Amino acid sequence: MTDFITYVIQGIPFGCVFALVAVGLVLTYKTSGVFNLAFGAQAFVAASLYYVLHVRHGWPTLLAFALVVLVISPLLGLLLDVLIFRHLRTASPIAKLVSSLGLLVAVPEIVTILVLGESSTFGVVGIWWNDNALYRFSDYVIDGKEMAIIVSTLLVVLLLGLLFRFAPIGLRMRAVVESPRMTELAGVNADRVSAFSWMLSSLLAGLAGVLLAPLYASLAPQNFTTLLIAAIAAAAFARLTSIPMALVGGLLLGIIQALLSGYLPPASVIAQSVKPTLPFAALFLLLLFWPGLRSAIQNKDPLSGVDPPPDPSVAVTRGRFLTNATRVSGVVVGTGVLLWLLTAATTYWIGIATTAVVLSIVFLSITVITGMAGQVSLCQATFAGVGAFSTAQIVKVLGLSVLPTLLLGAAVAAVVGALLAVPMLRLGGIFLSLGTLAFAVMFDTLLAPLGWVSGGAHPVSVPRPIGFVDDRPFLILCVVVLAIVSVFVIFIRRGTTGRYLTALRGSETAARSIGINPTRIRILAFAVSAGIAGLGGGILAVQKGVAVKEDFGYFYGLFFVVLVVTLMPSTVEGAINAGVGFALVPEVLKLVGVSSSWQFVLFGLGAITYARHPEGVLEFQKGKSLAAIQKRLPARLRGPVPGPTPVPTGGAD
Amino acid sequence: MSLLDAVNITKRFAGITALDAVSMQVESGESVGLIGPNGAGKTTFFNCLLGMLRPDAGSVTFDERDLTRAPVYRRARAGIGRTFQRIELFAGMSVRDHLLVAERCRLGTGRFWKDILNLAAPSGDEKARVLATLELLRLDDVADAPIESLSLGRGRLVEVGRALMTEPKLLLLDEPSSGLDASETAALADTLRAVQSERGTAVLLVEHDVEFVRTFARRLYVLDFGTLIATGATAAVLGSAEVRKAYLGETV
Numbered sequence: 007m008t009d010f011i012t013y014v015i016q017g018i019p020f021g022c023v024f025a026l027v028a029v030g031l032v033l034t035y036k037t038s039g040v041f042n043l044a045f046g047a048q049a050f051v052a053a054s055l056y057y058v059l060h061v062r063h064g065w066p067t068l069l070a071f072a073l074v075v076l077v078i079s080p081l082l083g084l085l086l087d088v089l090i091f092r093h094l095r096t097a098s099p100i101a102k103l104v105s106s107l108g109l110l111v112a113v114p115e116i117v118t119i120l121v122l123g124e125s126s127t128f129g130v131v132g133i134w135w136n137d138n139a140l141y142r143f144s145d146y147v148i149d150g151k152e153m154a155i156i157v158s159t160l161l162v163v164l165l166l167g168l169l170f171r172f173a174p175i176g177l178r179m180r181a182v183v184e185s186p187r188m189t190e191l192a193g194v195n196a197d198r199v200s201a202f203s204w205m206l207s208s209l210l211a212g213l214a215g216v217l218l219a220p221l222y223a224s225l226a227p228q229n230f231t232t233l234l235i236a237a238i239a240a241a242a243f244a245r246l247t248s249i250p251m252a253l254v255g256g257l258l259l260g261i262i263q264a265l266l267s268g269y270l271p272p273a274s275v276i277a278q279s280v281k282p283t284l285p286f287a288a289l290f291l292l293l294l295f296w297p298g299l300r301s302a303i304q305n306k307d308p309l310s311g312v313d314p315p316p317d318p319s320v321a322v323t324r325g326r327f328l329t330n331a332t333r334v335s336g337v338v339v340g341t342g343v344l345l346w347l348l349t350a351a352t353t354y355w356i357g358i359a360t361t362a363v364v365l366s367i368v369f370l371s372i373t374v375i376t377g378m379a380g381q382v383s384l385c386q387a388t389f390a391g392v393g394a395f396s397t398a399q400i401v402k403v404l405g406l407s408v409l410p411t412l413l414l415g416a417a418v419a420a421v422v423g424a425l426l427a428v429p430m431l432r433l434g435g436i437f438l439s440l441g442t443l444a445f446a447v448m449f450d451t452l453l454a455p456l457g458w459v460s461g462g463a464h465p466v467s468v469p470r471p472i473g474f475v476d477d478r479p480f481l482i483l484c485v486v487v488l489a490i491v492s493v494f495v496i497f498i499r500r501g502t503t504g505r506y507l508t509a510l511r512g513s514e515t516a517a518r519s520i521g522i523n524p525t526r527i528r529i530l531a532f533a534v535s536a537g538i539a540g541l542g543g544g545i546l547a548v549q550k551g552v553a554v555k556e557d558f559g560y561f562y563g564l565f566f567v568v569l570v571v572t573l574m575p576s577t578v579e580g581a582i583n584a585g586v587g588f589a590l591v592p593e594v595l596k597l598v599g600v601s602s603s604w605q606f607v608l609f610g611l612g613a614i615t616y617a618r619h620p621e622g623v624l625e626f627q628k629g630k631s632l633a634a635i636q637k638r639l640p641a642r643l644r645g646p647v648p649g650p651t652p653v654p655t656g657g658a659d
Numbered sequence: 660m661s662l663l664d665a666v667n668i669t670k671r672f673a674g675i676t677a678l679d680a681v682s683m684q685v686e687s688g689e690s691v692g693l694i695g696p697n698g699a700g701k702t703t704f705f706n707c708l709l710g711m712l713r714p715d716a717g718s719v720t721f722d723e724r725d726l727t728r729a730p731v732y733r734r735a736r737a738g739i740g741r742t743f744q745r746i747e748l749f750a751g752m753s754v755r756d757h758l759l760v761a762e763r764c765r766l767g768t769g770r771f772w773k774d775i776l777n778l779a780a781p782s783g784d785e786k787a788r789v790l791a792t793l794e795l796l797r798l799d800d801v802a803d804a805p806i807e808s809l810s811l812g813r814g815r816l817v818e819v820g821r822a823l824m825t826e827p828k829l830l831l832l833d834e835p836s837s838g839l840d841a842s843e844t845a846a847l848a849d850t851l852r853a854v855q856s857e858r859g860t861a862v863l864l865v866e867h868d869v870e871f872v873r874t875f876a877r878r879l880y881v882l883d884f885g886t887l888i889a890t891g892a893t894a895a896v897l898g899s900a901e902v903r904k905a906y907l908g909e910t911v
Contacts, residue, residue: 494775501779502769505752505760512749516818519709519747520761520825521735530771 012146013268014261019152021260022159023218024285027233028240028252029162030210035246037179037203040091040102041436044109046234048086048208049215050227052079054117056216057130057225067131075212083208087201090614095186095200100382103436104571104616107384110234111568112610114227115603127225132217151220158217162210163253170249179203231561235447236285238440242292245299259285283452289444293437294429328635344485348478356477358589360549363484366585368542369570370488370495370578375535376567377576378499379528380511382439384563385426385446386539391558392449393419393540394547395459398466408471408548416541423536427529446560454555467552484545491538492578498534507531565606572612574622583624660723662687662861663739663829668707668717670700677703679885680717685829688859692866692876692893696905699882701865702744705831709741710734722828736765740827742818744834744865748806754817755802758789761824789824795857796820796850812843816850823854829861830854836868844868848875873897881905 027045034042052074059070086109094102132151139150148156170176178199181189186196215230222229236259243255267281293299347359368390375383397415400406406414430441453459460466474480498504506527509517514524547553569588574580587609592602619626661684670678677700685691693701706712708719710731718727726734749757762785763769773779781789793799796816801809809817815835822830832851836844848871854860866872872879872893879896881889883905889896896902 497777497779498774500777501774502763503771503774505756505763506769508752509749509760512751513747515711516743516747516749516821518711518731519735519741519743520821521732521764522760523730523732 009268010265013264015146015148016268017261017264018257019148019155019260020263021257022152022155023221023233023256024237024240024259025253025256026155026159026162026210026214026217027237028244028256029159029166029249030207030214031234031237031241032244032246032249032252033166033210034203034207035241036249037182037207038087038091038200039095039099040106041099041246041440042106042207043103043234044086044106044113045207045211045214046230047110047113047227048079048082048211049218049234050114050225050230051082051117052212052215053130053219053225053230054121054127057127057219058121061129061131071216075209075216079212080205080209082212083204083206084201086208087204091204092197092200095182095196099436100439101616103439104382104567105614107564108568108572108610108613108616110231110610111565111613112607114230115606115610118227119601119603119607122225128223130219130222130225132220151217155217158213159253159256162213163249166249175199175202228561232447235289235443238444239285239289239292242289242296242299242440245296259288262288279452279455283448286444286447286451290441290448293433293441293444299437327639328632347481353477356481358593360477360481360484362586362589363481363488364542364545364549364585365588366582367484367488367491367545368539369566369581369584369588370491371535371537371539371542372567372570372575372584373495373578373581374498374531374538376571377580378504378507379531379535380507381434381528381531382436382567382571383442383532383535384439384567385442385449385560386535386566387543387558387563388446388449388560389419389423389536389539390543390546391454391553391555392422392536393543394553394558395454395466395555396540397544398461398468398547398553399458401468402466408469412541412544412548415544416537419540419543420533420537423539424529424533426536427532431525431528431532443560443563446563450555450560454558460553460555465552465554468547470548470551480549484549487541487545488582491541492582495538495578503527503530565609568613569609571616572609572622574624576622577625580622580624660720661685662689662722663708663863664720665704665708666718666720668704668714668719670703670707670712670714677885678707678714681882681885681887682717683880683887685861685863687828688855688861689878690855690862690864690876692864692872692879693882694866694869694872694879695882698884700885701882702833704882705741705833705865708734708831709739735825735827736767738826738828739831740822740825740829741831742815742822742833742835744837746811746814746818748814748817750807752806753803754798754806754809754820755789755793757806757817757821758792758824759785761821762789765825792820792823795823795853811838812840812847815839815847819847819850819854823858823860826858827860829863832862832864832866834865834867836866836871844871851875869897 027049030045030049031042034040034045055078056070056074059065059074060067065073090105090109091102094105132154139153141148141153178189178194179202181192181194182196182199182203186200189199190196218230218233219225237256240252240255240259243258244251263281263284266284270280343359347356351359368386371386371389372383375381375386393412393415395415396418397408397411400411400414401408426442426445430438430445433441455462469475470480471483474483506517506522509520509522510524510527518524543558546557550557570581570584573584573587591605591608595602595604615626616622663683663685665681665683667680667682668678669676669680681700681704683691683693683704693704695701703712707714707717710726710729710733714727718725720726721734721737721739724737726737729737749760752760759781763781766785769779790799790802793802796819798813798816798820801813806814806817815838819830819832819835835847835851839847851862852875855862862875864872864876866875876893879890879893880887881896881902888905889899889902
């Protein structure tokens with residue numbers, strides 16, 4: 007019994023860590039309607055600035071804390087609101103999620119490059135007057151860092167509770183989330199309210215960052231990202247609405263984790279992988295079984311119908327002359343590059359080209375699931391990993407030849423995708439994205455380290471298929487596979503499946519009313535997408551000669567989505583552009599002489615534009631330049647003029 | 660046995676009884692109206708018939724099949740088509756594609772392997788049937804226009820056409836005249852009568868426009884606060900004192 011109490015007390019500081027971040031997520035969601043994955047990035051900004059001021063420049067604790075948490079953090083929140091989220095208020099929840107995802111990818115890199123630099127980030131110090139002071143509770147001892155977290159968390163929950171209960175601004179913040187337009191009609195300045203919301207939640211992120219940083223040996227953005235994803239479980243427990251419940255959820259999570267590590271034999275494999283997996287498994291299960299969670303996000307702006315529909319895609323409005331000209335020049339350039347690669351290019355550039363082609367295949371999976379089915383899946387890299395590991399293991403264990411095994415690997419990934427889709431599709435929207443994220447992290451911590459999956463400490467090697475061992479023939483093989491998969495995707499989009507998916511995106515209610523079974527068609531889309539990702543992952547492993555788990559970590563899943571969505575999520579061309587970009591941008595940055603980390607900044611910030619240009623920035627730019635070109639063409643070569651005035655369509659019944 | 664037999668449908672929302680044991684029968688080829696003041700439960704009743712809401716009690720039998728627990732898409736395939744009070748169209752699709760999707764869905768021939776082999780293009784037969792419906796609804800001049808470019812009135816016709824492509828035995832129309840002017844409403848009524856005489860489709864109509872109801876429906880059901888307060892031939896029901904009091908706001 008005393009053991010039990012000791013473990014419970016041990017779990018409380020960690021529980022408060024989860025709770026603090028979860029409270030931040032709930033607060034942001036409640037007051038801005040954004041499920042703010044960038045909360046982790048905001049916390050990292052504050053932690054880094056505090057570290058630089060306090061540790062490197064020797065500012066006094068209080069001064070550094072006040073400047074970072076009370077001044078800079080709210081300003082950062084204001085900046086995010088004014089530059090980004092204010093313009094997204096009427097965007098869909100999923101568009102807001104993607105924008106915050108872009109920030110999560112970009113901001114820590116900016117901070118690392120500009121603020122922290124190359125030098126070490128060890129020796130993070132907390133804000134308690136004596137970090138190492140000890141406080142005794144019967145048998146267990148809490149140190150100053152932990153005490154600071156417990157006290158701050160309780161204080162924050164108390165103050166926010168008072169704010170929402172007694173201050174008029176609390177009611178206004180909720181009204182702006184419900185319908186900014188309605189709120190403005192009622193005479194409230196929605197801009198000012200949302201600025202206040204963002205400053206408040208950013209202040210909380212800053213506080214969390216400064217408090218949590220000393221728990222880790224050094225400052226690293228990954229720690230904050232992983233912690234953020236873990237804390238989503240506590241936020242989900244609170245149904246994204248209740249701040250006190252977020253506290254309870256966080257505490258439960260921390261205590262259960264402490265109990266597990268207390269009672270499980272410390273050296274066993276289960277203990278080592280179960281403890282880090284727990285929050286993600288909890289998130290996964292909560293998303294599936296916690297009642298009331300799904301209804302939390304299904305509110306819809308009653309005035310959303312006043313938005314104009316998106317412009318038709320460039321390919322539709324482009325005249326035949328320009329379409330042909332684009333196609334011809336595309337073929338000419340493509341053939342030219344390929345000829346150069348096959349004759350003159352060095353092995354180095356052939357490698358880069360192969361990476362571009364292989365990743366284009368992986369990215370086509372995002373074209374299917376996001377571009378066609380309209381779902382943002384954050385575990386495409388994991389599906390690629392499933393394909394890669396299955397391919398490698400089947401070749402090694404059964405001794406099959408590589409080419410047919412690639413198809414088997416894709417099939418395994420497709421089956422995993424279909425199985426995951428069954429529970430995930432009940433969720434939809436941002437909860438589907440969070441669920442796939444939880445799955446990706448669970449795969450990383452629980453399955454990927456196992457011997458029968460990735461080979462554990464000794465990654466499984468895969469030979470190249472006979473006849474394609476050299477780099478040039480292998481590149482040709484990859485190009486052929488890419489061409490086949492592209493045609494496959496185009497046929498699906500043109501076919502019945504593609505039409506049904508378009509119908510479901512347009513109005514699920516109406517699609518069901520004519521007899522479309524949404525579950526069946528979406529499971530199919532998930533399976534196809536996972537299969538394509540698995541095929542690409544398998545080829546990636548064959549290219550490298552080995553299936554390494556680090557190539558398929560959850561962060562890549564996030565980055566892939568950010569990349570494809572930024573460029574052009576809905577077309578095959580977009581996926582190929584993304585593949586080329588992924589392989590080429592680091593090289594270009596190297597040529598210019600800046601750190602290749604800037605690619606994360608570039609694409610991360612690009613994703614922010616998703617909400618304003620859901621068709622992708624490339625498509626948007628193409629649209630603009632098309633208009634300019636068409637103006638100069640003689641009239642007979644121009645395309646049809648885009649349609650006249652719109653009426654609202656679709657939406658929930 | 661009636662085409663549609665809904666028995667004692669009851670639906671409560673958080674303690675409020677939206678529908679209290681409402682029963683309704685519709686025969687093949689019949690036109691029936693469902694009227695009542697705002698908030699009477701008309702749309703809730705529609706949603707219970709189509710499975711968009713699960714009733715707390717009661718049963719729905721259609722075409723001699725028990726559909727009480729069937730999902731929406733299965734009821735649609737059994738032959739219940741509907742339009743929506745707040746228009747629900749497929750953004751980014753042409754008018755023709757709206758009908759083609761519904762036609763393909765009715766046939767159930769959209770197999771995935773056909774997509775992969777590029778065999779999913781609409782057949783001549785499908786195209787002809789879509790064209791016939793477009794002509795019936797006088798939508799053929801906008802067949803290839805993007806749906807966003809249509810007026811509200813024609814958008815409603817596209818909804819009707821989409822529902823008709825599934826060859827419903829019963830068509831549920833949820834306030835088809837809302838947002839239309841008088842001439843558009845009259846044209847819609849004419850089109851519906853044409854459809855009915857040509858295809859023998861039964862129509863259940865929820866409508867506020869009393870003139871529309873009077874000319875279109877043979878029989879009426881009147882809902883008020885979730886209970887049926889009257890039913891019978893249109894003229895008799897519209898003439899009854901209780902209905903005039905509840906619905907038309909007249910004091911007798």
